[in-house]
Amino acid sequence: MRYILPLASVFAIIVLSACSSMSGATPSPEQVKKMVSRAASMEVKAFETIAKATSTPPVEMAENQNLTLILLGMSSEPETPLAKDFRYQGAANPAKLAEAIMPKGAEYASFIHPDYIVKVETNALKKKDDTRLEGKLQVQVKELYELDVCYVLAKTSKGWQVVELRLPASGIKTVSGENGKWQAEGLPTPEGPTP
Numbered sequence: 001m002r003y004i005l006p007l008a009s010v011f012a013i014i015v016l017s018a019c020s021s022m023s024g025a026t027p028s029p030e031q032v033k034k035m036v037s038r039a040a041s042m043e044v045k046a047f048e049t050i051a052k053a054t055s056t057p058p059v060e061m062a063e064n065q066n067l068t069l070i071l072l073g074m075s076s077e078p079e080t081p082l083a084k085d086f087r088y089q090g091a092a093n094p095a096k097l098a099e100a101i102m103p104k105g106a107e108y109a110s111f112i113h114p115d116y117i118v119k120v121e122t123n124a125l126k127k128k129d130d131t132r133l134e135g136k137l138q139v140q141v142k143e144l145y146e147l148d149v150c151y152v153l154a155k156t157s158k159g160w161q162v163v164e165l166r167l168p169a170s171g172i173k174t175v176s177g178e179n180g181k182w183q184a185e186g187l188p189t190p191e192g193p194t195p
Contacts, residue, residue: 026133027153027160029120036137036151039162039176040067040112044102047109051098065184067149067165067174068101068110074172074188081188084169086111087146100141111147112139131155136168 027035042064050072059065059073074082100116102109122135132154139147152164166173174182 026122026124029122030114031160032120032122032135032137032151032153033114033117035153035160035162036149036165037110037112037114037117038108039151040149040165041108041110042066042068044106044109047102051102059184059187064181065174066182067112070172070174070184070187071111071147081170082167082172085148085167085172089141089143089145093144096144100144111145112137112149116141133160 047068050069059070062069071082071086074080074086100113101111103113106113116139117137118140119138120135121137122133124130124133132152134150134152136148136150139145139149148168150166150168151162152166153160154163161176163176164173170188171186172184172188173186174184177183
């Protein structure tokens with residue numbers, strides 16, 4: 001089974017990824033790009049540790065299961081559910097992939113940087129208090145990968161925040177907890193996706 005990048009022991013890694021937020025009006029597509037990029041991210045130090053690893057422990061063992069960590073730990077073989085959401089463009093190239101996730105000068109590591117997002121759709125959820133938005137975005141890194149991600153934004157006392165990121169075809173998602181840590185759901189197991 002081919003993995004995107006091997007994962008290091010994540011027991012000692014504490015990945016802190018803050019959800020970007022804003023107050024007031026509905027976020028613009030440019031604001032959504034920044035918010036989702038940051039929400040899907042992991043710390044540079046954690047990414048560097050993972051990139052140097054030789055083994056792949058389960059994502060479930062990580063304290064903070066952000067979308068970048070999930071994608072790093074998932075198989076991208078064409079027959080897997082993830083392949084419908086994450087598509088390589090040509091042969092997998094770990095060095096180019098690492099550069100795309102952690103471009104020079106970046107403050108965080110992410111499969112989704114604002115410049116990679118080619119389409120943003122936002123639809124208001126039908127809530128009487130107008131405090132949640134959902135949408136979908138498409139990510140493209142030319143000659144490397146394409147990615148489809150659904151997101152949910154919630155309006156909080158701190159402004160709009162990303163509270164869920166989901167890979168639509170595979171059903172894998174990560175949800176922000178009250179402690180600011182992300183929790184993965186629907187990860188595939190040998191028996192099928194987890195509940």
